[in-house]
Amino acid sequence: MAVRFLLDGEVVELPAPDPTGTLLETLRGPLRRTGTKEGCAEGDCGACTVLLGEADGGRVAWRAVNACILFLPMVHGKAVMTVESLAPDGRLNPLQSCMAMNGSSQCGFCTPGFVMSLHGRAIGALGCELPVADAIAGNLCRCTGYGPILAAGEAVQSLAQDDAAALAGLSGLTGDAIVDGVFQGRQWFAPRSSSDLVDVLAAHPDARIVAGATDVGLWVTKGLRDLDCLVFIGDVADLKTIDETAEGVRLGAGVRYAEAHGALARLHPDLGELVRRIGGLQVRSSATVCGNIANGSPIGDGPPALIALGAELTLRSAAGRRTMPLEDYFLDYGKQDRRAAEFVESVFVPRPVEGAMVHIFKLSRRFDSDISSVLGAFALTVEGGMIAAARVAFGGMAATPRRASACEAALVGQPFSEATIAAAAEALKRDFIPLSDVRGTAAYRIEAAAALLWRLWHREQGAGVSVLDVEPC
Numbered sequence: 001m002a003v004r005f006l007l008d009g010e011v012v013e014l015p016a017p018d019p020t021g022t023l024l025e026t027l028r029g030p031l032r033r034t035g036t037k038e039g040c041a042e043g044d045c046g047a048c049t050v051l052l053g054e055a056d057g058g059r060v061a062w063r064a065v066n067a068c069i070l071f072l073p074m075v076h077g078k079a080v081m082t083v084e085s086l087a088p089d090g091r092l093n094p095l096q097s098c099m100a101m102n103g104s105s106q107c108g109f110c111t112p113g114f115v116m117s118l119h120g121r122a123i124g125a126l127g128c129e130l131p132v133a134d135a136i137a138g139n140l141c142r143c144t145g146y147g148p149i150l151a152a153g154e155a156v157q158s159l160a161q162d163d164a165a166a167l168a169g170l171s172g173l174t175g176d177a178i179v180d181g182v183f184q185g186r187q188w189f190a191p192r193s194s195s196d197l198v199d200v201l202a203a204h205p206d207a208r209i210v211a212g213a214t215d216v217g218l219w220v221t222k223g224l225r226d227l228d229c230l231v232f233i234g235d236v237a238d239l240k241t242i243d244e245t246a247e248g249v250r251l252g253a254g255v256r257y258a259e260a261h262g263a264l265a266r267l268h269p270d271l272g273e274l275v276r277r278i279g280g281l282q283v284r285s286s287a288t289v290c291g292n293i294a295n296g297s298p299i300g301d302g303p304p305a306l307i308a309l310g311a312e313l314t315l316r317s318a319a320g321r322r323t324m325p326l327e328d329y330f331l332d333y334g335k336q337d338r339r340a341a342e343f344v345e346s347v348f349v350p351r352p353v354e355g356a357m358v359h360i361f362k363l364s365r366r367f368d369s370d371i372s373s374v375l376g377a378f379a380l381t382v383e384g385g386m387i388a389a390a391r392v393a394f395g396g397m398a399a400t401p402r403r404a405s406a407c408e409a410a411l412v413g414q415p416f417s418e419a420t421i422a423a424a425a426e427a428l429k430r431d432f433i434p435l436s437d438v439r440g441t442a443a444y445r446i447e448a449a450a451a452l453l454w455r456l457w458h459r460e461q462g463a464g465v466s467v468l469d470v471e472p473c
Contacts, residue, residue, distance in 0.1 A: 001141045001181045003072050004173050007031065007086065009165045012172070016181060017072040020220045024048045024067035027082060029343050035083040035112045035136040036067055039130045039140070041138070041221040043283055044369065046139030049113040051120050053163070055080035055170040060163040063126035063258070063285040064117050066138075068285070069217025071210065073181070073190050073232050077174035079166045083112035086119060093408035094118055095156040104152050106143035114139050114245040117224045118153045125280045127258045138280015139367040152165035173402045174235075181452065190232040194239055197343065200231055202318040203445075205341035206230045212256065214279065215295055216452070220384055237414050239345070246349040253291070253343065253444050257284035257302075268352055270360040271383040273304055274473040277362055280369040295327065296400070299439075303330070303401040305360045308377035333399035348446045363448055365439070372396050373439040376452035380411065385418065387411045392453075397432040397445055404431040407453070420456045422426035 002015045014026065023130040027033040027050070039047035043066040050067045053060040060079060072135070086093045092100060095118055096297055105111040114136055121128045128135075132153035141149065178200065179190040187204070191197045201207060207229040210216050217226045233239060241256035243264050249263045265272020278284055278292075278301045292302040293313065303326065315338060329337050338344070352358050354448040358381040361365065364370040375395040381388045390411040392404040406427040414420040434445040 001180075004074045005075045006166060006169045007033075008081075011169065011170055012080075014072060016183055017187060018183045019071060019073050019181065020227055022068055022070045022217070022221070023050070023070040023072060023075055023080070026072065027067060033082045033084055036076055036429040037109055037112060038068055039113075040112070041068045041193060042142070042218050042272075042280070043286075044138075045110070046113040046117065046136075046280060047110050049282055051081040051116060051125060053059075053081065053166060053170075053274065055167060060121055060125060060168070060170070061126065062161075063256075064120040064138075065286050066214075069213055069221060069222075071186055071213055071217065071230075071232070073179070073230075074210075074213065074234055075233070076179055077170065078188060079170060081116075081119075083115050083417055086115065094123060094159065096154065098152045098155050099149065102148045102152055104148040106141075106145045110139060110141045110143075114141070114149050117158065118149075118156070121153065121342060122156055122159040125447055126256075126285050127261075128280065130276075134188075134276065134368075138282045144471075147242045156246045157293075168228045171303065173422075182450065183380055184229075186226070186228050188230040188232065190235055192235055192237065192344070194236055197231065197233060197239075198316065198318050201341040201343060203455050204229050204231070209294070209343055211288040211291035211294075212283075214283050214287040215291075215297070225251070233343075246351070248348055250346050250348045251289050253288060254344050255289055257289055257292075260289050262454070264349070267349060268360075270358055271305055271309070274301060274360050274375075275360060277364075277368060278302070281301050281321065285367070290344045290347055292340065293326070293347060294358050296330060296334065298333065298398060299375075299396045300398055300401065301362060301372055301395065304393040304395040305377040306347065306349055306373050307389045307403060308360070308379045309349055309352065309358070310379070310391060312346055313347050314345045315339075315342050316345040319358050321345065327393070327401075327403055330400035330402070352379060354386075355380060357456070357460060359459060361452045361455060363452070366404060371439065374445050374452070376446045376449055378453070380416075380417045380456075385415055387414055387416055394432065394449055397434045397437070397449060402432075404428055404449075406430040416460075418457065421453055425453045428453070 002139045010203045037047035039045035048067040051062045053062045189200045189466045239252040241252045243250040261275045292300045307327045360377045377393045379391045390408045410424040412429040434442045436442045
């Protein structure tokens with residue numbers, strides 16, 4: 001089956017596409033939209049940023065994405081906006097004019113990506129409520145010209161966007177049926193409902209499930225892997241639900257981090273701050289919370305925090321559903337408790353109890369858009385000066401995201417004091433024997449994990465422990 005999408009109101013049809021071909025390759029190749037650049041081919045530099053739009057009731061919901069790791073079936077039924085779309089008659093729009101006049105462009109290679117990120121913010125795309133600096137955190141400028149770019153974003157805060165033609169065009173591109181195809185013997189499927197997804201996986205139990213492709217995309221662009229059978233779940237409508245109640249928040253498997261940000265921040269501010277630092281906005285506008293879990297990476301940012309908060313995972317297959325504590329899902333490096341033909345359907349994150357101490361700390365070489373060296377998450381309940389309950393989880397310290405049982409045991413039943421924190425920090429050495437790699441040595445990780453526990457203590461005493469406790473300017 002062909003992939004069809006809108007580009008400036010015109011339908012682009014790609015018969016029998018390569019399911020791991022990227023939107024960037026198509027834009028720069030046959031469509032000659034060369035303003036969209038390839039810098040890193042891994043969703044890190046933002047030079048390939050475009051806006052992707054989907055019909056959402058009576059409007060088009062736009063989001064900034066990295067075209068370099070966006071597979072072609074993921075664009076089916078959507079609208080694409082590139083930097084050329086902003087000046088179809090050759091006249092720059094107000095944002096482009098501002099950037100041209102104030103010297104925002106130096107070598108110019110990264111400029112189209114910055115323009116698209118700022119344009120998305122100005123027209124109300126996903127994440128538009130973020131400060132300008134956050135909106136462009138996923139765009140890198142090797143000429144270090146951020147000052148004028150930030151100034152342009154502040155100067156042009158809002159732009160009119162006429163989506164009537166796009167909305168009309170999108171209405172005829174999709175239906176309720178499964179979209180599928182074959183390319184050189186490799187199959188792909190894009191179901192529209194979770195029941196269809198169950199059927200597809202029952203028939204193809206070894207298929208690779210793809211949500212945002214922010215990790216799988218690199219398997220192709222960097223690892224040069226051939227993936228034989230793919231199931232894209234980004235258009236499964238009933239997996240996109242956010243159910244926020246007094247008990248907590250349930251997120252469907254299709255909910256992207258940028259969409260979940262508000263609900264998770266309302267659970268606890270530290271959780272919202274963590275989400276703000278997961279990749280750039282383009283990554284968070286594609287990557288899903290459940291995909292971050294299902295992938296099973298030992299340095300995934302979401303799982304340690306959700307484990308500390310007592311999250312539960314629901315998996316589904318033709319045999320039915322089963323629910324488990326999130327920490328039980330991770331078995332070993334690259335191995336999760338997910339059976340053949342089974343998929344992660346949702347995650348439930350309970351609301352912290354009144355007065356709970358919740359602290360989530362991420363250590364990485366860069367503040368924005370970087371992978372964690374160590375991530376520590378703590379949820380403590382203190383009653384009458386005594387620690388009644390403790391859940392402590394770390395990422396980057398073992399083959400899986402994992403609770404620190406010895407540390408927890410050293411905390412529970414003890415007074416909330418410096419002596420208790422010192423004993424719990426020492427107990428971390430019994431919980432973890434971390435590896436050394438490019439992000440930190442084993443010795444560094446053990447010391448850093450203990451320092452995060454001490455950071456909790458000092459923070460609870462009202463002490464300012466680092467500049468990262470201050471809102472970024």
